[in-house]
Amino acid sequence: MAKKYVVALDQGTTSSRAIIFDHDANIVSVSQREFPQIYPQAGWVEHDPMEIWASQSSTLIELLARSGIHGSEVAAIGITNQRETTVIWDKLTGKPVYNAIVWQCRRSSHICDELKAQGLEDYVRETTGLLLDPYFSGTKIKWILDNVAGVRERAEKGELLFGTIDTWLVWKLTEGKVHVTDPTNASRTLLFNIHTQQWDSKLLEALDIPRSLLPDIKPSCAVYGKTRIAGEGGEINIAGIAGDQQSALFGQLCIDEGMAKNTYGTGCFLLMNTGKQAVKSTHGLLTTVAIGADCEVNYALEGAVFMGGATIQWLRDELGLIRDAQDTEYFASKVEDTNGVYLVPAFVGLGAPYWDPNARGALVGLTRGSNRNHIIRAALEAIAYQSRDLLDAMAKDSGVMLKQLKVDGGAVSNDFLMQFQADITNVEVQRPVITETTAMGAAFLAGLAVGFWSSTSELKYKADIERTFMPSISTEKCDELYSGWNAAVAQTIKA
Numbered sequence: 001m002a003k004k005y006v007v008a009l010d011q012g013t014t015s016s017r018a019i020i021f022d023h024d025a026n027i028v029s030v031s032q033r034e035f036p037q038i039y040p041q042a043g044w045v046e047h048d049p050m051e052i053w054a055s056q057s058s059t060l061i062e063l064l065a066r067s068g069i070h071g072s073e074v075a076a077i078g079i080t081n082q083r084e085t086t087v088i089w090d091k092l093t094g095k096p097v098y099n100a101i102v103w104q105c106r107r108s109s110h111i112c113d114e115l116k117a118q119g120l121e122d123y124v125r126e127t128t129g130l131l132l133d134p135y136f137s138g139t140k141i142k143w144i145l146d147n148v149a150g151v152r153e154r155a156e157k158g159e160l161l162f163g164t165i166d167t168w169l170v171w172k173l174t175e176g177k178v179h180v181t182d183p184t185n186a187s188r189t190l191l192f193n194i195h196t197q198q199w200d201s202k203l204l205e206a207l208d209i210p211r212s213l214l215p216d217i218k219p220s221c222a223v224y225g226k227t228r229i230a231g232e233g234g235e236i237n238i239a240g241i242a243g244d245q246q247s248a249l250f251g252q253l254c255i256d257e258g259m260a261k262n263t264y265g266t267g268c269f270l271l272m273n274t275g276k277q278a279v280k281s282t283h284g285l286l287t288t289v290a291i292g293a294d295c296e297v298n299y300a301l302e303g304a305v306f307m308g309g310a311t312i313q314w315l316r317d318e319l320g321l322i323r324d325a326q327d328t329e330y331f332a333s334k335v336e337d338t339n340g341v342y343l344v345p346a347f348v349g350l351g352a353p354y355w356d357p358n359a360r361g362a363l364v365g366l367t368r369g370s371n372r373n374h375i376i377r378a379a380l381e382a383i384a385y386q387s388r389d390l391l392d393a394m395a396k397d398s399g400v401m402l403k404q405l406k407v408d409g410g411a412v413s414n415d416f417l418m419q420f421q422a423d424i425t426n427v428e429v430q431r432p433v434i435t436e437t438t439a440m441g442a443a444f445l446a447g448l449a450v451g452f453w454s455s456t457s458e459l460k461y462k463a464d465i466e467r468t469f470m471p472s473i474s475t476e477k478c479d480e481l482y483s484g485w486n487a488a489v490a491q492t493i494k495a
């Protein structure tokens with residue numbers, strides 16, 4: 001049958017989604033399933049890899065069944081995933097030896113301290129582009145090897161395999177035939193030399209991780225294998241893998257140097273394509289692998305804000321100030337400003353550019369006249385201020401003063417937030433027509449790998465802008481507001 005569609009599997013932190021795109025890159029159908037979060041102790045986060053597989057495979061089957069599309073009409077399946085989350089499984093039985101340790105989990109911070117004590121910080125920075133933080137996979141792997149009975153012995157005998165979620169899904173989809181990852185995911189493991197594009201022997205040794213655990217590294221745009229899962233007797237190509245933030249960068253067609261996107265989900269992830277140059281940050285950003293115009297390896301600077309949309313969830317769930325995230329726009333617009341109130345949502349410490357795990361949240365500038373609307377407005381503004389912090393760090397590291405910022409993620413439907421972002425950063429904020437850019441990136445990679453699309457230039461028109469938010473406040477006003485934010489942040493760091 002004629003190949004009319006491409007499917008993207010978007011395996012996120014809280015849900016698994018499958019989306020069908022047609023040749024015009026229109027969304028034909030979406031299927032989504034949430035799965036349980038496991039919190040065994042304070043600061044620990046796990047997922048059951050089998051729940052991930054069950055939720056992801058069922059969305060794929062449901063998607064095709066519901067839309068009446070036969071597997072033989074699908075040119076390829078692309079995969080995009082929550083990054084860093086770590087799975088180890090038995091290569092014969094396919095059974096995980098432990099739950100997946102999620103990117104948010106802080107349990108391996110003592111291993112990071114040990115590596116720092118060994119003087120490895122600079123080496124890690126230079127080689128991997130990352131920091132010694134439990135966020136990344138390497139210390140999570142070591143934790144499993146050291147703490148789950150019998151696992152190190154089995155790993156040393158070559159019986160086990162490691163993967164980030166892309167690798168785990170491809171392994172399951174190919175019924176245990178293919179053990180692979182791509183450079184964007186590899187660049188989040190702490191084990192990957194981003195300059196040579198190889199696993200790094202010195203870091204494997206420092207973390208005592210057997211090389212036999214590691215997947216092969218193939219380009220982000222390639223055919224990795226085939227799956228029979230939804231083919232009804234036939235097989236579908238698995239082609240195209242990217243970590244979700246790099247996939248969104250590619251989906252927004254930020255494929256040239258100096259182009260940037262910010263994703264406003266639970267956290268905020270700002271990435272700027274720096275072309276062939278791996279720019280080393282001196283302002284707390286990460287250097288990571290991205291995907292360029294010909295799908296070749298590019299680099300990006302990345303900054304992460306831990307509490308983005310999650311700040312709004314906190315207003316709703318802990319303070320009960322709103323019933324729904326979208327109500328924030330209405331309440332924030334009822335007041336002219338926050339009346340000097342700032343909310344610094346350092347609830348789990350501060351990420352880039354501060355990297356202060358001990359900072360804690362603060363609500364400052366309260367007066368008798370402060371009301372609910374001011375606090376709600378301050379929460380939305382905090383998302384934009386944190387993103388401005390990242391943009392400033394990026395300008396200092398890259399020398400590029402952005403004029404335009406492409407945005408995506410759940411919170412970009414908030415017009416107040418988008419306008420304030422434009423005001424406080426003095427950049428044009430461009431919201432695309434299709435905000436499913438993460439899935440679109442994986443679909444593009446898969447379609448390009450099998451010739452469904454010929455080149456990224458064929459896709460350019462798909463990055464249509466729905467609305468541009470223009471900066472509208474004076475420089476003086478902007479500076480005054482931002483210096484208030486800096487003063488508020490300084491208080492949380494001191495505390």
Ligand SMILES: Nc1ncnc2c1ncn2[C@@H]1O[C@H](COP(=O)(O)OP(=O)(O)O)[C@@H](O)[C@H]1O
Pocket residue numbers: 012014264265266267308309310311312313325326327328329409410411412413414417
């Ligand atoms: N209209 C809105 N205004 C502000 N925040 C919003 C709005 N809609 C959703 N959000 C926030 O966006 C987040 C959901 O976005 P999403 O991209 O689905 O996140 P993730 O992929 O990280 O789960 C939630 O944290 C929610 O609070």
Ligand SMILES: O=P(O)(O)OC[C@H](O)CO
Pocket residue numbers: 011012013014081082083084103243244245265266267
């Ligand atoms: O699943 P998301 O969208 O919260 O993204 C998680 C990031 O990839 C973590 O690095």
